[in-house]
Amino acid sequence: MTLTSWSRRFRRLSAKASAKPGKYNPELTPWVFGMHAALDDPEIQKVVCMKSAQVAWTDGVLLNYIGKRIHLDPCAMIVMFPKLKASKKFNIEKFEPMVEVTPELAGIIPIHKGRDKNNLWDHKTFPRGFLKFVTSNAPDDVKSTPAPVVMVEEPDDANTNVKDQGDSITLLEERTKSYSDRRRKVIFGGTPTLDGFSRIQQAYQSSDQRVFLVVCPDCGERHELAWENVLWDKSAPIAHEVYGHAQPETARYVCPHCGSLWDDAKKFRAVRRAAQLPDMGWSATASSPGVAGFRIGELVSPFPGSRMELLVRKFLVAEQALRMGDDSKLRSFVNNTEGRPYKVRSGLPELEKLAERGVDYEPFIVQAGGLLIAIGVDVQHNRLAITVRAWGRGEESWLVLWDEIFGNVLEQGADPLTGGVWGALTQLLVGGYRHAGGAVLRARKISIDSGDGNTSDVVYRYVRAAVARGIPIMAAKGARDANAEIFAAPKQSVDANQENTKAAKYGLKVYQVGTGKAKDLILGNRLKLEGDGPGRMHWYRGVRADYLRQLTSEVKVPGRMGGRPMWQKKAGERNEALDTEVYALHAARSAKVHLFTEAHWLAEQARQLQPGLFETIPVISAMPETEKPPEFAGDGADGGTQAAVEGPPVTASPPPAALPSHPQVRRPPPRRIGRSSYLKGR
Structure with a gap:
């Protein structure tokens, strides 16, 4: 029996839940x-529905499917909701x-049998199956019992990192892997939110992307219903305080054919x-x-x-x-009426325009x-993703290198x-980079x-x-405070559990990075600047x-419930390049490049005229060679090119003595050890 036949024959609608x-x-x-x-x-194996409100997804699809499976084809089923309140x-x-x-x-x-362990509100047991x-x-919940059928209601509201154990939807889908493809069924249904961030949009884009094509009663042509085809009279003689001269009662749909x-x-x-x-109706x-996607x-x-x-x-x-100035109602209209993700205008140039701004010079x-x-x-x-950036007057900067070093970062030898x-990272940090003027420069801050x-x-x-x-390197992490400055001196060492100790004074300190302000500067300002001059990237x-x-x-994107706007990664995108640029900006601000006067920059130029200080520096001209994990083998676009250095060679595993000290870093003087006069007298 098909699902439509079952719903026609057996399904009933309750007065508690339906107007009819x-x-x-x-x-x-x-x-x-x-x-x-x-x-x-x-x-x-997977059914996805990116939908608006009022399209009968819950009553007409989800509940019908659950009812039919319980009645005719029982099995274990799990339905996931964003919050406890939604599930109840x-x-x-x-x-x-x-x-x-x-x-x-x-x-x-x-359902009305009290004190029945097989009939809890969140766990319904029936012969040969259960509904959870x-x-x-x-x-x-999401990592528990295996089940051949799992359903997700409103994926956009689901937890993306449940207790630091991973994405809740991915963890739930893992519950179906022990079943054959013909028994598995993963069902997604929800309203999209923001374009590029919507989980249901991402799932729909990974499907066969079906659209519902209506048939014009007059010309017989087919098309998808679209809001831009709805027209209304806008010539009311008296202006309304909200609608203006529009007359909503005259609304009609226009066949585009x-x-x-x-x-x-x-x-x-x-x-x-x-x-x-x-x-x-679906095309x-x-x-x-194996993945059917519906947009309605x-x-x-x-x-x-x-x-x-x-x-x-x-x-x-x-x-x-x-x-x-309030776009929340328009967002709601696009999401809940059109069933489309709302596109936030970032103001950034398109990728093609940014690519055209690339400058003709070689990396390194x-x-x-x-x-x-x-x-x-x-x-x-x-x-490890790495950005090497050279800074000049007015914080104008030039990318020297963007690449990645592949391998297990948890593996370290006796010498880290x-x-x-x-x-491989050490080689890039301690090596020199050839300047267009002939000198060799080394990283000032990392x-x-x-x-x-x-x-x-x-x-x-x-x-x-x-x-x-x-090596002038700083351990850093993003600050929780959205108003935190890009660079600020750390207050306490991670090696200390109390203040006023030697560990607190000399131990490793972690720098808090004002990622919000850094991204405001990079994405909200500098990427929009063209040509040469201060602030250009x-x-x-x-x-x-x-x-x-x-x-x-x-x-x-706007915060929920009118909260503070926050930078958010688009669904399915990688952002390591942005993160490394943020850390490179943090490193530059720690060197106070934003405060440099002309005298400071002239001093930097003078350093380049002293090649004798840099004669022993290995000059980096290509990525160090590392062994790629199997999943990246043969993927040349992901970096990992052959090593090539000028001057003294840099081996893959240089001995400790081979690591040159950084010329700009002053080592602390040897600690003076006082001798007790009491012991001397004894």
Whole structure:
């Protein structure tokens, strides 16, 4: 029995949960036929629906599927909600009312039987299966019992890192891996939020991207209902304080093919006619075997609250709020009425425009205006990302290198500065970079990410050893305070558990980086500046293809409930290039380049005229050679090129004595040890 046939025959709607109680009629929402067919298809393992409100996803699809499985094909099923309140609300307002009025389910699940361990509010047991309601913020829930069927309600609100154990949705999907593909079913349904950040948008883009194409009653052509095709009269003689001269009651839909006008009744006839076609109205626009994705908006809905007049009124209210500087109502309209993600305008140039601003010079070469090198390093579990940037007057800067060193960052030898990824990093930090004027420059300041709790101890060990050898490196991590300055002196050592101790004074201190202000400066200001001059950021034309994409991977989005806007990474994007640029800026600010006067810059130029100080520096001209993990083998775009150095060679694992001390770092004088006069007298 198909899902549509089961819902017609057995499903009942409760007066507690529906405005039209009684026998369920799928003809009222005919677009669900295609969704039902995808859930029936054993070749489809994942069903995704990016939707608006009022499209019967919960009642017409999710509850029908759960009811049919309990009745005819029982198995273990898990439904995940963002919060505990949402799961309880679903049970009380949706699931239990359905069971109450559907005799075939009421006989299987005694929902009103008290003190029954098989009938808890979040765990319903029935023959050969169970139904479990879990929340995305509880690791025990999303990592517990295996099940062939898992469902996620509102993925955009789900926890992306549940108790530092990973993404809740990914952990839940892992529960299905022990079952064959023909038994597995992963179901996503939700309203999108922000473009580039929406989880349901990302899931839809990874599917076959089906769209519902209505059939024009006049010309017979098919198209997807779109808000831009809704028109209304804007010539009211008296202006309304909100609507202006618009007349929402005149709203009509215009066929983009023939220009015929549809009222609400005619529009729904176009929807119903499409559902009667062999494809049930759905057309795939991409190829993704085993993953069916559906996109649907409120314009298809025949419900009274979705009449075009009311939607126009809602849109005009949102437009007025936008003119007053509040885009929250327009975001809600785009998400909940159109069923589309809302695009936040970042003001950044497009990637193609940024790529055109690349400058013709080679990596590892410092341009003429660059006089001081600062390095930023980001630590991932399988690689180190590094940005080497040269700074000049007015904080104008030139990218010297952006690349990654691949390998297990948790592996360190007896000497943390040698061997593996850390030995390769040491070469880049202590080596010299050829200046366009002929001199060789070395990094003045270096900031390395130590904020990941899984790698912080390894980073601390490396930094302690590096500082002892005279390498000017700082362990850093993002500050929690959104108003924190880009650079600020640390207050206490991580080696001390109380103040006023030697460990607190001389131990390793972690620098707090004002990432919010740094990204405001980089993304909100400097990337928008073109040409040459103060504050401009330059990069070489042959920079790795993913550099600019990663650099622009974050957008400042409004906070929830009117909170402070925050920088947020787009879903599925990597942002190591941006992070390393933030750390490089932190390193430069620690050297006070933003406070340098002309006298300081002239002094930097004078240093370049003293090549004798730099004669023993190995000059870096290519990435050090490291052994890539198997998953990156053969991927030339990800770095890991062959080593090539000028001057004295740098080996992959130089002995401690081979590490040169940094010329700009002053070593502390030997500690004086006083002798007691009492012992001398004895």
